[in-house]
Amino acid sequence: MSPRRPQVRELLIRIDGDAKAPLGRQVEEQLREAIRCGRLAAGEQLPSTRMLANDLAVSRGVIARAYGQLAAEGYLAVRQGANPYVAPLLSQQAQTRAQPKENGRRWRFDLRPESPDLSQFPRRQWSRSLQCALKNASDRELGYIDRCGLPQLRRELSAYLARVRGADVDPDRVLITAGSTHTLTLIGRALLRQGQTRLAFENPSHCLLHTMVRRTGLEPTGIPVDDDGLVVDKLEQSDVKCVVVSPAHQFPLGVALAPERRMQLLEWAKRSDCILVEDDYDAEFRYDRPPAECLQALEPERVVYLGSASKSLAPALRLGWAILPSSLVEPVSAELHASTLLQPSLEQLAFADFLARGEFDRHVHKMRASYQRRRDLTITALQAELPELPLRGIAAGLNLIVELPGQEQEETALRNAAAAGIAVETVTRHTLAGYCGPRGLLISFAEISEPTIPHAIRSLAQALHGQSTE
Amino acid sequence: MSPRRPQVRELLIRIDGDAKAPLGRQVEEQLREAIRCGRLAAGEQLPSTRMLANDLAVSRGVIARAYGQLAAEGYLAVRQGANPYVAPLLSQQAQTRAQPKENGRRWRFDLRPESPDLSQFPRRQWSRSLQCALKNASDRELGYIDRCGLPQLRRELSAYLARVRGADVDPDRVLITAGSTHTLTLIGRALLRQGQTRLAFENPSHCLLHTMVRRTGLEPTGIPVDDDGLVVDKLEQSDVKCVVVSPAHQFPLGVALAPERRMQLLEWAKRSDCILVEDDYDAEFRYDRPPAECLQALEPERVVYLGSASKSLAPALRLGWAILPSSLVEPVSAELHASTLLQPSLEQLAFADFLARGEFDRHVHKMRASYQRRRDLTITALQAELPELPLRGIAAGLNLIVELPGQEQEETALRNAAAAGIAVETVTRHTLAGYCGPRGLLISFAEISEPTIPHAIRSLAQALHGQSTE
Numbered sequence: 001m002s003p004r005r006p007q008v009r010e011l012l013i014r015i016d017g018d019a020k021a022p023l024g025r026q027v028e029e030q031l032r033e034a035i036r037c038g039r040l041a042a043g044e045q046l047p048s049t050r051m052l053a054n055d056l057a058v059s060r061g062v063i064a065r066a067y068g069q070l071a072a073e074g075y076l077a078v079r080q081g082a083n084p085y086v087a088p089l090l091s092q093q094a095q096t097r098a099q100p101k102e103n104g105r106r107w108r109f110d111l112r113p114e115s116p117d118l119s120q121f122p123r124r125q126w127s128r129s130l131q132c133a134l135k136n137a138s139d140r141e142l143g144y145i146d147r148c149g150l151p152q153l154r155r156e157l158s159a160y161l162a163r164v165r166g167a168d169v170d171p172d173r174v175l176i177t178a179g180s181t182h183t184l185t186l187i188g189r190a191l192l193r194q195g196q197t198r199l200a201f202e203n204p205s206h207c208l209l210h211t212m213v214r215r216t217g218l219e220p221t222g223i224p225v226d227d228d229g230l231v232v233d234k235l236e237q238s239d240v241k242c243v244v245v246s247p248a249h250q251f252p253l254g255v256a257l258a259p260e261r262r263m264q265l266l267e268w269a270k271r272s273d274c275i276l277v278e279d280d281y282d283a284e285f286r287y288d289r290p291p292a293e294c295l296q297a298l299e300p301e302r303v304v305y306l307g308s309a310s311k312s313l314a315p316a317l318r319l320g321w322a323i324l325p326s327s328l329v330e331p332v333s334a335e336l337h338a339s340t341l342l343q344p345s346l347e348q349l350a351f352a353d354f355l356a357r358g359e360f361d362r363h364v365h366k367m368r369a370s371y372q373r374r375r376d377l378t379i380t381a382l383q384a385e386l387p388e389l390p391l392r393g394i395a396a397g398l399n400l401i402v403e404l405p406g407q408e409q410e411e412t413a414l415r416n417a418a419a420a421g422i423a424v425e426t427v428t429r430h431t432l433a434g435y436c437g438p439r440g441l442l443i444s445f446a447e448i449s450e451p452t453i454p455h456a457i458r459s460l461a462q463a464l465h466g467q468s469t470e
Numbered sequence: 471m472s473p474r475r476p477q478v479r480e481l482l483i484r485i486d487g488d489a490k491a492p493l494g495r496q497v498e499e500q501l502r503e504a505i506r507c508g509r510l511a512a513g514e515q516l517p518s519t520r521m522l523a524n525d526l527a528v529s530r531g532v533i534a535r536a537y538g539q540l541a542a543e544g545y546l547a548v549r550q551g552a553n554p555y556v557a558p559l560l561s562q563q564a565q566t567r568a569q570p571k572e573n574g575r576r577w578r579f580d581l582r583p584e585s586p587d588l589s590q591f592p593r594r595q596w597s598r599s600l601q602c603a604l605k606n607a608s609d610r611e612l613g614y615i616d617r618c619g620l621p622q623l624r625r626e627l628s629a630y631l632a633r634v635r636g637a638d639v640d641p642d643r644v645l646i647t648a649g650s651t652h653t654l655t656l657i658g659r660a661l662l663r664q665g666q667t668r669l670a671f672e673n674p675s676h677c678l679l680h681t682m683v684r685r686t687g688l689e690p691t692g693i694p695v696d697d698d699g700l701v702v703d704k705l706e707q708s709d710v711k712c713v714v715v716s717p718a719h720q721f722p723l724g725v726a727l728a729p730e731r732r733m734q735l736l737e738w739a740k741r742s743d744c745i746l747v748e749d750d751y752d753a754e755f756r757y758d759r760p761p762a763e764c765l766q767a768l769e770p771e772r773v774v775y776l777g778s779a780s781k782s783l784a785p786a787l788r789l790g791w792a793i794l795p796s797s798l799v800e801p802v803s804a805e806l807h808a809s810t811l812l813q814p815s816l817e818q819l820a821f822a823d824f825l826a827r828g829e830f831d832r833h834v835h836k837m838r839a840s841y842q843r844r845r846d847l848t849i850t851a852l853q854a855e856l857p858e859l860p861l862r863g864i865a866a867g868l869n870l871i872v873e874l875p876g877q878e879q880e881e882t883a884l885r886n887a888a889a890a891g892i893a894v895e896t897v898t899r900h901t902l903a904g905y906c907g908p909r910g911l912l913i914s915f916a917e918i919s920e921p922t923i924p925h926a927i928r929s930l931a932q933a934l935h936g937q938s939t940e
Contacts, residue, residue, distance in 0.1 A: 339655065
């Protein structure tokens with residue numbers, strides 16, 4: 001037998017006479033799998049139908065039909081008078097073409113703020129919730145469901161947000177979206193349709209939000225932030241009708257909105273007939289200060305509350321939510337309909353189940369402790385290695401700032417860190433026009449393991465010191 | 471013992487000493503579940519920690535911690551010196567408020583074209599693919615993945631579309647979206663940004679597409695359709711730069727684009743430097759005519775191919791795809807990024823697995839046979855009950871047209887059917903300005919079971935005949 005013709009035993013096909021799947025299906029699936037995973041390579045010959053049928057003690061017709069199906073699907077090629085062989089697969093050809101573009105370099109340490117620690121994603125628990133969702137979903141829930149989201153999830157989220165964030169929430173005013181940026185885009189489009197031209201942001205705030213909003217056609221306007229959060233006086237001079245704020249934990253500066261500022265902001269909104277968008281993006285992760293009730297609780301008809309599972313679970317779930325003032329439910333849900341029509345139902349059902357079981361609370365609790373340890377290690381390492389640089393925004397969240405004197409030093413530090421294989425971001429990346437607050441490097445400790453932190457910070461310090469001796 | 475204080479046995483708590491879950495967790499989960507499902511109603515008292523601990527043969531601390539957790543979550547209320555009792559739940563309050571709005575009536579027969587037969591959704595197979603996705607997903611795949619979609623799915627879809635639709639496809643030009651309407655919105659926005667003001671549609675075509683496109687800011691323009699499909703001569707006089715067509719199966723008229731029209735259309739696109747959007751929305755379901763290769767195969771740099779799992783699997787999966795001309799990959803994927811940032815990864819991985827296992831082929835094959843039987847029954851019933859009314863669009867798809875002389879008769883029929891508890895749609899609902907083609911009722915046989923079809927059609931006929939005797 002030629003070395004290119006595998007023996008039946010090598011095919012590793014096992015027939016289970018007691019299994020529910022018909023014999024032919026069993027053969028077909030195992031062969032397909034063998035080809036797909038590369039165990040049977042392109043060009044390899046298969047045994048004749050007679051030989052395989054003999055060895056597996058099934059009829060030749062069973063094998064012939066399995067071969068026929070695999071040939072129809074393009075896995076096998078058939079030559080007149082010869083045994084079938086494994087075809088050069090379309091999907092394999094495709095595979096070589098569709099390699100994700102390498103971004104050119106691998107980082108030794110990636111300290112940029114992006115995802116939470118995805119290695120801790122609760123796969124087993126999420127899997128159980130997904131299974132439960134698929135088992136319990138009604139047929140209708142697989143169809144064109146309510147554009148605002150499934151009632152189960154809106155109820156569970158309402159209970160959660162009332163309990164944990166003190167939100168004033170009625171499930172009828174909850175909208176399920178693909179995440180906070182998606183929600184903000186929908187709000188932006190609704191405002192644009194109402195004749196708005198600008199949307200105010202804290203300056204600095206996440207650059208991605210600026211990009212997304214600019215693309216809707218609104219112009220982002222920056223309002224300064226100081227140690228007490230958004231400078232509301234400046235907002236009053238700005239003549240905007242809507243501002244996006246992160247009162248619990250300002251990104252990237254890490255301050256919390258002071259109580260008197262909260263009141264001033266709400267007063268401004270009422271007096272000027274304006275809308276506040278409260279981006280509560282990582283309120284779960286707070287270490288050294290008591291939880292502040294969300295702003296929305298105080299003025300639910302003036303404040304849009306935004307949340308998502310991107311920091312607490314994983315960005316690729318694309319699960320976001322908003323609590324809307326009554327006046328915005330219709331316009332914003334209409335924008336959602338005009339965007340994706342509706343959001344996928346199984347992940348909504350799974351998340352509802354996950355919340356109902358208390359798994360979300362448990363995961364957040366576990367991760368809060370874990371991030372706090374990483375934060376403590378990061379601070380200790382920075383204070384030891386870079387004692388001359390002040391730290392900011394350490395009381396909450398998944399990142400902090402190593403302050404630098406100015407933009408020039410930021411750029412040099414970024415360059416030197418990159419040369420040492422360390423990815424960081426600058427505060428400046430997240431600024432809008434007119435910024436004159438602190439500068440520095442943004443350091444995330446969410447995606448770096450505890451034992452690695454001292455090494456990463458030492459390397460960063462060496463890179464930054466290298467800069468000063470240049 | 472008061473009747474409001476359940477005995478431990480009534481609590482139905484079972485402790486499994488061999489289970490992996492800690493004892494306290496087991497108690498906590500079972501109590502939570504009992505409260506959530508209403509077995510323990512608001513106000514009911516629980517046994518004391520000592521009593522329950524005794525009965526379950528665990529330590530009091532275990533019970534106290536479980537009670538504490540449930541109190542923190544708001545399920546239990548605790549009074550000084552008394553046993554805890556079940557709290558009036560936020561989520562229960564929420565539940566009563568968030569009842570989905572009933573649309574006011576229940577139909578005896580719903581024959582409107584909307585979803586496929588969702589009772590046939592392959593739950594078991596999809597569940598396996600989801601489990602597989604969750605098990606095999608890399609940590610990175612839970613984060614901010616490529617905005618165009620996961621390479622695995624783009625490869626699998628490429629292989630599938632090349633095999634089944636003859637598409638000319640390179641995974642680098644495939645975009646994963648939330649469905650065909652989502653894709654069309656993204657294309658609309660990209661065209662708008664390039665300075666287009668109008669988008670041509672077949673007249674009639676699905677009204678939802680018109681609404682979605684109008685909302686992007688483009689004006690939909692209708693181009694007539696005759697028995698050979700889109701009247702390309704009219705397109706040539708219209709001065710648009712992009713047209714949406716459904717060559718395999720025109721919605722709602724059900725015609726296929728004739729070979730000479732296909733050529734004429736492609737010639738027009740090349741000559742006028744225009745883009746065709748091929749909406750291949752239900753190409754899987756074709757009964758009496760040979761499969762026509764998709765238009766995209768002939769001119770991949772002029773044709774955008776649109777597909778989705780909404781007709782073949784379920785709308786609530788929100789899985790759609792496009793094959794884009796190279797020139798549109800960047801602009802359209804940028805619009806996707808500005809919409810949802812990215813699409814959820816687990817369903818992409820699940821769908822890739824589902825395709826790879828051959829489950830998609832198998833499901834489509836099974837449903838095609840099932841829909842063909844329903845179509846045959848529907849035709850037979852219509853010919854027996856309404857022999858005077860011609861049928862259209864019966865060779866493919868999930869719906870057909872019962873032709874009526876004009877718009878007035880359509881409206882009377884719609885009204886009479888509704889009065890008899892039968893929901894149908896009119897052709898007119900899907901027309902744009904200037905329509906002068908056939909009128910009639912659109913009848914979907916996708917969501918009605920085989921045994922029900924004769925009854926439904928007889929009732930429809932009676933309602934329509936009632937109309938003529940009015």
